[in-house]
Amino acid sequence: MKNQAKTAKIASVTLLLFTYLFLYVPIIVLLVFSFNSESFPAPWKEFSFKWYIELFHSVYLWESFLNSLVVAASSTLISVVMGIFLIFYALQGGRIGNFLSLFYGNVVIPETVLAVSLLGFFTLMSIPLGLTTLVLAHTVLGLGFVIPIVYAKFLELDPKLTEASLVLGASPIQTFFKVTLPLLRPSLISTGLLVFIISFDDFILAYFCAGSSSQTISLYIMSMLRSGVSPVVNALSAVLLALSTLFAVLFFSLKTKVRIV
Amino acid sequence: MKLKFLPKQRSSEFPFTFGAPAIIWQILFFYFPLLIIVVTSFINISELGEIEGVTLKKIALFLSPTYMKVILSSMLLGVSNAVICLLVAYPLAYFMAIRGKKHKNLLLFLLIIPFWTNFLLHVYAWFFVLERDGFLNTLLLKIGFIHEPIHFLNSIFSIMVMMVYYYLPFMVLPIYSSLERFDSRLIEASLDLGASWFQTFRRIMLPLTLGGIRAGFFLVYIPSFGEFAIPELMGGDKYMFVGSVVSHYILGDQTGSLGAAFTVVACICLLLSAVGLFFLLNKIILPKRKK
């Protein structure tokens, strides 16, 4: 029995190690080569920051980055706000339960299908493709996360808190702002972060719905990958990885708070 | 949540104003567009853009062996990806949830970080590892394991590597949630009562975590079905999948509605396969009842 448990433990630790190695070796290699003075496939020559310098001078990169940022921020904002609105309606006794399952499809269908149907919709209604249509598309995705997650959290809230507030004379609106919303804040923020990152990294929806005049960071990287290899992308990866780590840290610090609540 | 002490509202439609946007958005921009592509697949549009009548021609075009083969490839890609992810994710989730209590959060955190970076950059990173004179080959050559560089890239192997790499967190997280709620005393009890490790695993753990396995499986299977960027970049664009065909038609000249038709056909196949896999999973995981 003890031997079995011990071998199981060694096996699982080894598996763990290999899995995390698998996940991180490419990233590390990528980072290392971002400092190589020579472009891949040339081997390591000497340490250099030149790709980072080139990165910061690239106008189109910054434009794409800004576009991605704007789209992600907008779609996150819109979907979270709509979620808040819906909770307000629910608080006032609106019957949402039946409609909740309407939102499950967004995350389940393959993104390609969503992209194609939205493109068909835009073409039919002659809506010009651009950042606005992309924000719309990402909001659809965002709603698929925000509504189920936040509503579930809302249902978990102790109804006695709300009732106490109303009994003590606060209006429904005051109750919403002073009681419900603060209680939901951690999950709203963490879901918001999730939607933001999904929108920022999204490729498929941008590929079909962004139109030609708008370039996002994913489309920029894709076009660079299709035309070859450039260490500028390595430098970009390093920067984006640092940003993502920051986001992950934020997300995780919030998650622990949610558990306590 | 029913509120008992809600005073009578002054304007009963005020809250509705706020409840409406989300639902309107969903209907207008999710269900309506889906309806559009379904309808477009069945109607005949003339060159001038006028609707001429109902036709099954477009759908029939894609029921040919050529295109069915593409759909089958995508299904295969999805299933193999899900299966491999499951095999890797389950032990990992088990270790995180039940064994590594202290390091749980750190492990989760490390798992999630790659997930938060743009996946295209990860594809790019794998070029560095799998290239002829990339990291892996250099390492293997140095330790004398091989004498000539192995050709990794632009093959099914490299596609699968990247697919598993990208979709692994999707499989780990639901199983991990499921295992977190799992009472580990059941394992102890089972082992104490004389069952072997394997029996405990097969009869107790697996069936009780079916919910997580199912969620993870479909969270991986369904998006993998529509994947085309990874096969294109990692596979040298040598293979056709549903996503590749769709983007080919949608972005082409005058073939937009054909793209919609193929999407519809592929979706129906996806749905059918998903239902089938659902029952298959249940059958495999749930133990047979002894009479």
Added chain:
Amino acid sequence: MKKLLIRSIVVLFWVGLIFTCLYFPKFSLTKGQSRSINVFAWGDIIDPTIVAKFEEETGISVHLSYYASNEELVVKMKATRGEGYDLIVPSDYAVHLLIQDQLLEPIDRSKLTFWSEINKNLLGHPFDPDNKYSIPLEWEIFGFGVDKDYFKTHPMVSSWKLIFDASIIDYKIAMTNDPIEAIQFAGFYLFGDKEELTGPEALEVKKLLKQQKSWVEAYASFRGDYFLATRNCPVVVASSSYIWKTIRQFPFVSFVVPKEGTFISIENLAIPAVSKKQEFTYQFINYLFQHESVKTHFEKFGFFPSTLHSLEDLKVDPAAIELINASEEQFNHFHFINEIMPGQQIHDTWVEVKSGS
């Protein structure tokens, strides 16, 4: 009843708001007053530094957006009727498609400063017989990027056989990812220059492409130089512009023109008929043909310039000079790419070739 009415109004309000935001860009596109033009081009045709210099000198701001294929350009032009673009860069056959749909504005040659310097070989082709609507900007021909070191120990033949003849191929190649090009090349190898393939011929082409797949490392129209540089493929199907760029960084690469003849692609400047900024556009066009711009573009992107006089101080390989100065007769060996099969058949063939095993 009243409840229903109020709810309907609420719904209409939100729908109206959403659609106003969606259609807003359409209205704001009428910023015709500002000194700016929208240029829609390939990713590697116009250099941002030249654009910056132009903006500085003239005060006209240029907004560049990109497409990855002529199909994309044509689809977008047809969808928006050219609305929102002031200058586009279609390839030869794309010009023809756009002319057919009456989407282009005739060029006013009196506004151009460089017309007399244009290489006459590039004018008067079937896609725009009098060059009424297009100005040739750059051109390139298709051929093979080859690894000279590899062919020191292997026999070399300057022919399409390099990528199609199973008896001499024991290496991997990178093939073009464009179905129209692939079918054209295969058709040319088997049957010579044809307008349209017959049924049996089309089947032969499909068979050849399927067979070819076994020695294809990857289908990549734009990554050919990467495969040469990593020594994965000693032969890469690519256009001259890509290979010329690669040669500069990797001198063991050389460009081979198949002796049976090859295909040319001319990138042209064209003005959408609906553009109201033509005065600014002509200024930009003239700027693109100035010596500095031509020099920068060739050095950066490798396309052959369409004007002959600007070659003196270009760092050009003698082989390239020879091609650029090709006589009219030699030019007749260059064919244009077009669809030699019906459109749907091209799609089906390509899907079959790639998904077959």
